[in-house]
Amino acid sequence: MSAEIINGKELAQQLKDNMKNEVTELRDKGITPHLTVVLIGDNPASKSYVKGKKKASAETGISSDIIELPDSTSEEKLLQLISELNNDPEVDGILVQLPLPEHIAEQKVIEYIDPGKDVDGFHPVNIGRMMTGKDTFLPCTPFGIVTMLKSKNIAISGQHVVVIGRSNIVGKPVGQLLLNENATVTYCHSKTKGLKQFTKMADILIVAVGIPGAIGADHIKPGAAIIDVGINRLADGSLTGDVDFEEAKEVASYITPVPKGVGPMTITMLLQNTIKAAKGRKA
Numbered sequence: 001m002s003a004e005i006i007n008g009k010e011l012a013q014q015l016k017d018n019m020k021n022e023v024t025e026l027r028d029k030g031i032t033p034h035l036t037v038v039l040i041g042d043n044p045a046s047k048s049y050v051k052g053k054k055k056a057s058a059e060t061g062i063s064s065d066i067i068e069l070p071d072s073t074s075e076e077k078l079l080q081l082i083s084e085l086n087n088d089p090e091v092d093g094i095l096v097q098l099p100l101p102e103h104i105a106e107q108k109v110i111e112y113i114d115p116g117k118d119v120d121g122f123h124p125v126n127i128g129r130m131m132t133g134k135d136t137f138l139p140c141t142p143f144g145i146v147t148m149l150k151s152k153n154i155a156i157s158g159q160h161v162v163v164i165g166r167s168n169i170v171g172k173p174v175g176q177l178l179l180n181e182n183a184t185v186t187y188c189h190s191k192t193k194g195l196k197q198f199t200k201m202a203d204i205l206i207v208a209v210g211i212p213g214a215i216g217a218d219h220i221k222p223g224a225a226i227i228d229v230g231i232n233r234l235a236d237g238s239l240t241g242d243v244d245f246e247e248a249k250e251v252a253s254y255i256t257p258v259p260k261g262v263g264p265m266t267i268t269m270l271l272q273n274t275i276k277a278a279k280g281r282k283a
């Protein structure tokens with residue numbers, strides 16, 4: 001038996017089609033959601049993600065612009081720009097593409113963004129609201145993952161979720177969101193001893209490590225749902241996840257592919273958050 005594939009690209013398209021109608025209605029009322037993306041430096045991967053965000057915005061009628069600045073941009077100059085965007089009444093959402101150059105303190109920049117415009121959901125105020133179960137901007141990748149699980153009616157409540165990875169943008173918040181949905185959550189990371197003994201207990205296994213092939217069939221409990229967050233570019237230019245897909249799909253009940261899995265959902269949730277920001281500010 002081969003696992004059912006959760007096609008994130010298709011689900012993202014359905015959600016964008018719905019959003020397009022919502023944006024049309026908002027625009028008829030004179031409200032055009034606007035997203036500003038700030039891109040520092042010329043990391044090719046970041047450039048390609050940012051292009052994807054612009055394209056997806058246009059598809060739904062959300063207006064967007066990209067502010068590109070050189071690698072040499074000072075922290076002070078970036079904070080100044082954020083302060084202008086915070087005060088610009090036309091701007092609903094601000095996204096500063098990560099990672100930032102080494103000389104800029106990432107956390108300081110994140111905390112400078114107006115929480116009401118923080119469509120990434122990375123500001124400590126929004127993280128705190130998420131942790132306490134309040135309405136807020138949910139971080140896009142975790143929000144996308146929960147949306148994918150729900151789209152397939154995969155049970156979350158009472159299930160054992162194992163998350164591999166504890167970054168502030170993926171691992172930690174996805175565990176928190178699933179805890180809010182009444183899952184029992186275990187976190188694993190690079191210091192975890194005996195990783196397999198944990199992963200084999202997972203009803204839902206979320207892999208956000210950044211190592212191709214980190215997880216194989218022998219890590220997986222038969223019938224588990226596997227969410228592969230990893231985006232790794234191989235030497236031949238192709239993209240691959242953290243899970244050995246061919247092997248894993250023979251053991252799992254559901255699995256997300258890379259590409260066309262979690263990635264497109266991340267962008268779609270960003271658009272959702274931008275609409276929410278516009279409604280919160282302009283409506």
Ligand SMILES: NC(=O)C1=CN([C@@H]2O[C@H](COP(=O)(O)OP(=O)(O)OC[C@H]3O[C@@H](n4cnc5c(N)ncnc54)[C@H](OP(=O)(O)O)[C@@H]3O)[C@@H](O)[C@H]2O)C=CC1
Pocket residue numbers: 141164165166167168169170171188189190191192195208209210211229230231232262263264266
């Ligand atoms: N699809 C999407 O939309 C997105 C995809 N990504 C991708 O997801 C992956 C993870 O991203 P991100 O969370 O930002 O990455 P980070 O590099 O910030 O975090 C990686 C995590 O994996 C853990 N880890 C590393 N090696 C091992 C190991 N051998 N065993 C167990 N755990 C390990 C690390 O542990 P420790 O904390 O101890 O160092 C860390 O917590 C990347 O491939 C990234 O490109 C990221 C964002 C969005």
Ligand SMILES: Nc1nc(=O)c2c([nH]1)NC[C@@H]1CN(c3ccc(C(=O)N[C@@H](CCC(=O)O)C(=O)O)cc3)C=[N+]21
Pocket residue numbers: 048049052095096097098099120140231239258259260261262263264266267
């Ligand atoms: N402030 C900030 N917010 C982010 O949300 C953010 C970030 N910084 N930095 C980098 C990570 C990574 N990320 C991805 C988004 C979409 C795809 C995506 O759409 N991937 C496609 C493939 C795209 C391609 O072919 O290149 C897919 O998986 O099918 C991947 C990765 C957002 N991130």
